[in-house]
Amino acid sequence: MSAPTYGRVALIGLGLIASSMYWAIKRNGALAGEVTGYARSEATRATARRIGLCDRVCDSVAEAVQGADLVVLCVPVGAMGAVAEEIAPLLKPGATVTDVGSVKRDVIQSVGPHIPEGVFFIPGHPLAGTEHSGPESGFAELFDNRWCLLVPVEGTPDDPVARLRALWEGMGAHVDLMDPDHHDLVLAVTSHTPHLIAYTMVGVADDLRRVTDSEVIKYSAAGFRDFTRIAASDPTMWRDVFLTNKDATLEILGRFTEELFALQRAIRTGDGDHLHAYFTRTRAIRRGIIQAGQDTDAPDFGRGKVAKT
Amino acid sequence: MSAPTYGRVALIGLGLIASSMYWAIKRNGALAGEVTGYARSEATRATARRIGLCDRVCDSVAEAVQGADLVVLCVPVGAMGAVAEEIAPLLKPGATVTDVGSVKRDVIQSVGPHIPEGVFFIPGHPLAGTEHSGPESGFAELFDNRWCLLVPVEGTPDDPVARLRALWEGMGAHVDLMDPDHHDLVLAVTSHTPHLIAYTMVGVADDLRRVTDSEVIKYSAAGFRDFTRIAASDPTMWRDVFLTNKDATLEILGRFTEELFALQRAIRTGDGDHLHAYFTRTRAIRRGIIQAGQDTDAPDFGRGKVAKT
Numbered sequence: 001m002s003a004p005t006y007g008r009v010a011l012i013g014l015g016l017i018a019s020s021m022y023w024a025i026k027r028n029g030a031l032a033g034e035v036t037g038y039a040r041s042e043a044t045r046a047t048a049r050r051i052g053l054c055d056r057v058c059d060s061v062a063e064a065v066q067g068a069d070l071v072v073l074c075v076p077v078g079a080m081g082a083v084a085e086e087i088a089p090l091l092k093p094g095a096t097v098t099d100v101g102s103v104k105r106d107v108i109q110s111v112g113p114h115i116p117e118g119v120f121f122i123p124g125h126p127l128a129g130t131e132h133s134g135p136e137s138g139f140a141e142l143f144d145n146r147w148c149l150l151v152p153v154e155g156t157p158d159d160p161v162a163r164l165r166a167l168w169e170g171m172g173a174h175v176d177l178m179d180p181d182h183h184d185l186v187l188a189v190t191s192h193t194p195h196l197i198a199y200t201m202v203g204v205a206d207d208l209r210r211v212t213d214s215e216v217i218k219y220s221a222a223g224f225r226d227f228t229r230i231a232a233s234d235p236t237m238w239r240d241v242f243l244t245n246k247d248a249t250l251e252i253l254g255r256f257t258e259e260l261f262a263l264q265r266a267i268r269t270g271d272g273d274h275l276h277a278y279f280t281r282t283r284a285i286r287r288g289i290i291q292a293g294q295d296t297d298a299p300d301f302g303r304g305k306v307a308k309t
Numbered sequence: 310m311s312a313p314t315y316g317r318v319a320l321i322g323l324g325l326i327a328s329s330m331y332w333a334i335k336r337n338g339a340l341a342g343e344v345t346g347y348a349r350s351e352a353t354r355a356t357a358r359r360i361g362l363c364d365r366v367c368d369s370v371a372e373a374v375q376g377a378d379l380v381v382l383c384v385p386v387g388a389m390g391a392v393a394e395e396i397a398p399l400l401k402p403g404a405t406v407t408d409v410g411s412v413k414r415d416v417i418q419s420v421g422p423h424i425p426e427g428v429f430f431i432p433g434h435p436l437a438g439t440e441h442s443g444p445e446s447g448f449a450e451l452f453d454n455r456w457c458l459l460v461p462v463e464g465t466p467d468d469p470v471a472r473l474r475a476l477w478e479g480m481g482a483h484v485d486l487m488d489p490d491h492h493d494l495v496l497a498v499t500s501h502t503p504h505l506i507a508y509t510m511v512g513v514a515d516d517l518r519r520v521t522d523s524e525v526i527k528y529s530a531a532g533f534r535d536f537t538r539i540a541a542s543d544p545t546m547w548r549d550v551f552l553t554n555k556d557a558t559l560e561i562l563g564r565f566t567e568e569l570f571a572l573q574r575a576i577r578t579g580d581g582d583h584l585h586a587y588f589t590r591t592r593a594i595r596r597g598i599i600q601a602g603q604d605t606d607a608p609d610f611g612r613g614k615v616a617k618t
Contacts, residue, residue, distance in 0.1 A: 078581075102531075127530050128531075129531070130609040131609070139608070176527075186524050189517060190524075190525055190528045192532075195532050196569075196572060197506055197510060199572070199588055200568045200569045200572055201565060202594055203568055203590065203591055204561065205498050205594065206590065206591065206594055211494060215495050216495075216499055217597040219436050220598050221455050221456070222411075222437075222438070222500035224498070224499040224503050227503055228594050228595040229610065230535060231588070231591040238584070239581050243581055250573065250576060252513065252517075256510060257569070259513050259516075260505075263505060263508070263509055264562055267551045267555055268555070272549075272552055275544075281515065282511040282512055282541070283540070283541045284515075285511055285514065285515055285526065285537050285540075286538065286541035289537055294527065295529070299441050299446065299448070300438075300440070
């Protein structure tokens with residue numbers, strides 16, 4: 001039997017991504033010799049122990065990173081810097097530190113300065129998730145056929161990048177390398193702005209006095225419920241995303257409101273041709289996503305086949 | 310064996326809703342003696358005949374409505390008035406005319422005046438659909454556990470309303486009665502504005518020169534792909550919705566942009582508390598929708614269980 005990709009992997013923060021990583025690593029069998037885990041909350045650690053999450057749950061971050069060949073920061077983006085500072089003196093020479101944050105420029109700025117000489121820092125971001133959070137929300141298939149973007153800092157040798165790539169591919173993901181600023185812009189388009197918009201729409205519905213919450217809930221199947229799934233995502237994670245990817249998000253929001261005003265004007269003036277042309281164009285992107293295997297073509301996401309209550 | 314709810318039902322327009330109605334009526338068996346169908350497009354009629362949609366596909370709308378006890382207008386909202394005018398002289402006394410349009414005030418204004426004395430007009434709206442359209446997109450389960458709103462015009466007797474309710478309940482739906490203006494406002498919140506926003510976001514992504522279409526497609530799993538499903542809905546149907554529910558949509562859009570600007574400002578000024586509080590509040594609505602049986606709690610809509618490519 002050949003050696004695993006990493007002898008010891010430490011997962012810091014035990015939410016949806018870390019727990020899915022653990023189950024995906026276990027599914028494969030050849031990726032890690034041992035996986036340690038740490039969460040700041042005692043309740044989370046207790047849950048992790050109860051459900052068998054991680055080979056060893058540690059009560060201190062120092063114990064978890066001790067001797068680790070790979071340390072994965074799985075905490076909200078705003079907490080990354082403090083964790084990095086805490087673990088920096090404990091890192092083994094030749095180890096790799098990576099993260100799974102949704103923003104990359106900010107993580108590089110807050111984590112990078114703490115990484116000691118002889119340790120590799122390779123920021124990463126798996127583009128996968130669900131609306132659920134916490135240690136019990138993970139599952140081994142989360143990364144299957146999803147993309148993980150790696151954003152190595154300048155001067156990182158090829159070998160540790162190839163090793164981290166092998167880990168992600170071993171967990172089912174495809175891997176691309178990307179520049180941090182471009183990452184933050186792409187994600188502002190494909191994730192951050194859509195989330196903000198969904199949160200806003202759900203907030204508006206909740207606020208409206210002339211339409212009751214119960215009506216909003218009963219009649220949500222006409223489109224709104226898809227927004228509520230996105231707007232049920234973890235509030236702390238998303239607060240940090242917007243605070244740390246401010247510039248790109250504000251830029252895309254500006255484009256969004258510009259387009260929205262144009263469509264609003266077409267509605268006001270009764271310009272049906274403009275609306276029809278716009279609505280036709282957007283169908284093509286959906287076809288591309290299905291052809292790329294990034295979503296199901298089953299009607300309504302195949303919801304009907306999952307749970308018919 | 311007791312008599313069916315309606316002796317003959319005529320479906321005018323053979324898209325997603327009409328085809329689902331046919332399969333739902335067949336599944337039940339006690340709802341209609343015969344179902345006729347008509348579509349303006351010869352190709353659609355040919356498809357309907359090929360897949361066995363409707364007991365009898367007719368080459369003229371006159372033939373389809375002849376002797377019908379219930380006529381269901383399943384055409385885009387903008388086409389309802391013209392169809393009503395055409396069929397008005399052919400309607401059997403005591404028959405009921407209903408529709409499935411997403412807007413009700415406009416349908417009442419465009420269809421109502423054509424309805425002859427002795428015929429009941431009971432506008433309706435099943436809150437169900439998928440992003441697919443056309444005669445092949447229908448399925449019997451579409452209305453199961455979904456709501457259908459009936460909006461009887463003033464003076465409509467109870468009996469024909471109860472009969473139409475029985476049809477919808479027999480197809481699996483729950484039925485509520487509602488005033489047309491309130492219907493249009495509720496739907497502006499739960500459906501029309503969310504659709505416009507989704508179309509806008511997808512249009513922005515498509516437009517952005519610095520992010521290629523292929524990046525948007527590959528990396529869509531981070532949230533964006535949910536918007537593309539909604540923005541893949543039928544362009545003609547949605548053009549008509551916005552043109553005919555202009556006032557309510559513009560009102561909700563105004564509220565939406567107001568909220569969006571407040572969140573945008575919180576991002577710009579770094580007001581994390583405001584963002585966190587907002588994102589926490591919106592989680593509650595999601596829970597309500599799941600408790601009401603209007604969506605699945607399976608992570609990511611249970612997509613993983615439907616198609617893993």
